Amino acid sequence: MIWGIVKWAIMLWGQGGFLHKGVFYVLYAFHLMCLYKLGTIHTVHFNRAKLVDHALETGKIFEGAGFKYIQECFSDGTLHLIGLLSDGGVHSRYDQLQALMRGSAAHGAKRIRVHALTDGRDVLDGSSFHFMEQLEKDLEELRKQGVDALLASGGGRMYVTMDRYENDWNVVKRGWDAQVLGEAPNKFKSGLEALKHLKAANPKFNDQYCPPFVIIDDSGKAVGPILDGDAVVTFNFRADRMIMLAKALEYEDFDKFDRVRVPKINYAGMLQYDGELKLPSRYLVNPPEIDRTSGEYLVKNGVRTYACSETVKFGHVTFFWNGNRSGLFDENLECYYEIPSDQGITFNEQPLMKALEIGEKARDAILSGKYDQVRVNLPNGDMVGHTGDIKATIIACEAADKAVKMILDAIDQVGGIYLVTADHGNAEDMVKRNPKTAQPLLDKNGNIQILTSHTCWPVPIAIGGPGLSPGVRFRADLPDGGLANVAATMMNLLGFEAPADYEPSLIEVVES
Incomplete structure (x- = not known):
């Protein structure tokens, strides 16, 4: 049994949320729904x-x-x-x-x-x-x-x-x-x-x-x-x-x-879309300056990194993670692995997507001993959830669960630490609701109206693994902590003091 701590509600919106400066991985990161820029340290x-x-x-x-x-x-x-x-x-x-x-x-x-x-x-x-x-x-x-x-x-x-x-x-x-x-x-x-x-x-x-x-x-x-x-x-x-x-x-x-x-x-x-490619070369609004992303920070401190997802979310653990920047910071310290996604279908037709393949690649990377940090994105819950097909989404989440198990077992074997979170919901609630009563809305035929967009509920974060100190606890003085705080949290778990301009860490060490 891998020991860990779980917090069931970190914020998505406001100061703690989408104004985020975060990352969410330590050896393993599970993106439950749809990641956007959790690798940057700016309100991008x-x-x-x-x-x-x-x-x-x-x-x-x-x-x-x-x-x-x-x-x-x-x-x-x-x-x-x-x-x-x-x-x-x-x-x-x-x-x-x-x-x-x-x-x-x-x-x-x-x-x-x-x-x-x-x-x-x-x-x-x-x-x-x-x-x-x-x-x-x-x-x-x-x-x-x-x-x-x-x-x-x-x-x-x-x-x-x-x-x-x-x-x-x-x-x-x-x-x-x-x-x-x-x-x-x-x-x-x-x-x-x-x-x-x-x-x-x-x-x-x-x-x-x-x-x-x-x-x-x-x-x-x-x-x-x-x-x-x-x-x-x-x-x-x-x-x-x-x-x-x-x-x-x-x-x-x-x-x-x-x-x-x-x-x-x-x-x-409207803006420049890729700072590395300088694409497009002309734009109406100057893009935000994005520097000192967590990926860049860790690479410059010698942290060996492996990033993996399938095509539809590959850029979420690379391009977005690095602040709208294509390419590697250091090819000697980083490995990016892309698994081709299915083409020409809606994802409810193949809800397994590439979850097991992602899990296998992450497992192998962890067990290889070549990397200090492995981050992955499992897109099933988001991509299939967007189709509104509830039965297919259940299958999608089951596939993601199997991948999670595969990765956690590998972390257990090497004595590592995991951090699991999401930046928003989707698959956990797929019906339209009355905003006042939260009751499902029905169409004219009495059928539940399906929701295909993201949800705004707080999301869970789980941290654990045999490498985690038993004294680690979520801080009680950050009740509204959110995605913005995950970057510093990850830095602490990797053994670094978080930079001063990061939002504070979600965790502390309590002496027994």
């Missing part, structure tokens, strides 16, 4: 959104070099805005898109085309109708002001454009075909018509996997393909699901799919 994720908010509110976004670059195309070309149509605040926010459209029009954009990606993941499935209706109204208001503003194309985020970590380039190609070439198997006169028709044609339709569509005029011609002389902005502030499209838009030497036609455009991201 929401800072990116706040940086955009500030730039839009003050108007500084329209004074910067990035905007002036796209503004060069306003007189004769079209401004194309590509991103997630959502107010989830994870990848984008609709109010930021509104402000960008209005501000661009006020600064000379005569022709605007929006390429909208429906969500249903960070917001409720079915909410695409609401956002599409609002977008159509906002575009109509711009047209009343003399701006030629239209929706040009659309599709679901998990099926069109927003792939990540190069898991499936076909996702990006579908977006390219619709957005750049103006080609898609589905053609409609409006976004609402598209959603209504596609939903009627497929009873299992959901926002995440909406097929690609283009908007056409009365002659059947696409209203907004990207052409030479146009400007393009990807308006998501979060990086991971924009990088692949950014490569397709910016790289001359590109071989991931046949682009057919590569227009000469002025392209800028």
Whole structure:
């Protein structure tokens, strides 16, 4: 039996939570749901959104070099805005898109085309109708002001454009075909018509996997393909699901799919998405400075590190972990291992995902004695939970449990320490609830309404293993401790004093 301590509620939100500076691993890290930047020591994720908010509110976004670059195309070309149509605040926010459209029009954009990606993941499935209706109204208001503003194309985020970590380039190609070439198997006169028709044609339709569509005029011609002389902005502030499209838009030497036609455009991201690759090279808002991440700190102190996950979350233990930075800090001290994810399916079709393979790789790394720290990400609960398939999610969690057992057994053998946590929930509660009573909400047929987005409940953290001192306890003076405190906790468990600018550790040693 491995001795350990468990705290069942660390905070996700506020000072203790998503303003996090944390990491959550010591030899083994289990990501129960969906990690974002637990490897950094800065308030990064929401800072990116706040940086955009500030730039839009003050108007500084329209004074910067990035905007002036796209503004060069306003007189004769079209401004194309590509991103997630959502107010989830994870990848984008609709109010930021509104402000960008209005501000661009006020600064000379005569022709605007929006390429909208429906969500249903960070917001409720079915909410695409609401956002599409609002977008159509906002575009109509711009047209009343003399701006030629239209929706040009659309599709679901998990099926069109927003792939990540190069898991499936076909996702990006579908977006390219619709957005750049103006080609898609589905053609409609409006976004609402598209959603209504596609939903009627497929009873299992959901926002995440909406097929690609283009908007056409009365002659059947696409209203907004990207052409030479146009400007393009990807308006998501979060990086991971924009990088692949950014490569397709910016790289001359590109071989991931046949682009057919590569227009000469002025392209800028809302922010720079990859600091290592300097991608994109132009951006509207200066990204936050991310330095002294825990990964960098530990490597510079000689800690040998192994990071592993499958493709869909591989960047969460590498790219995000290191502060939106691709690559290794020190190839002599770090090993990153990626297990290819399944492609071309929704994850409820294969809920086991690669949990056992991840567990095996982590086990082998631990037993090898080559590493001081092993971090892994088990994405089953999050990726399958997002599908809303409860039976499949149960299978997914059982697979993750088996991987956990495999890793804990290895830790027991080597006398190590484990730290297990998550940065938010998903699989633990998959029904929509009344916000006042917490009772499940029913649809018109009396069936429970399924929740596909993340939950906001506090998450557990467990620390233990034969290498853990019996005197280690959770501190009683940090009742609201959260993800922000995990970095210092991990540093202490590895034998380091946490840097002064880290949030305080969750643990202390109590002498018996």
